Amino acid sequence: MESIRSSINGFDAYENAWDILSRHFWSVIGFNLVWFAGSVAVIFLLFLLTVAAFKSWTAFCLLTFLLFLVFAPLWEGANILKYGNGSQSGTSATGLPVVRIVLARLLLLLFVVPAYLLFILPGIYLHCRFSLYLPLLVCSPKLSPMASLAKSWSITRSRFIALYTLWIVVVVSKPICLLPFGLGFLLERPVCGLAKNHMCSSCSNRPRDGPD
16 A cells, blocks of 8 residues: 555545555445445344334334444454554454444444533534544554543544534535445545544654643
């Protein structure tokens, strides 16, 4: 994989991610179609258990939302593992750290959701600073969930503006992916994961600008 510039912003990271997708387009589509089909199957099962059996749309919507919060980073992580730095360095042999990703995601929500509810700006700031936990977990087999959040906080120091642009692109892309019929996630999930992976490489390789 080509070397990553020592300092990039979120738009650069997304452009790099699209470059990878364009080089492996049909492989990416096929790989993510499996994940998409799996998510549809689980959502259909939830529909049967909640709406068909108990006539509860509220339970269906709530469980689907919670499922997405946990399933989304796994989907991104699988793409990082297959098409990101890990696939080139041999770390892919360890497999996707499902349990550690889920635990780290829950910890992230524990920190970020109250900040969003109290006031939006602190939520955005914390979300940006912790956002690189996923590529760190995928590419570091021995890193714990809490350590991945701590390391993300460390390497993103003085990089909030760069990560804020990444946050903007992620937020803008979400509603677009819902059409048609959610098929946009076939491209959004790999691009989002690979963009975070590029940003993680950029932040990790930059010269130190002071003590942690």
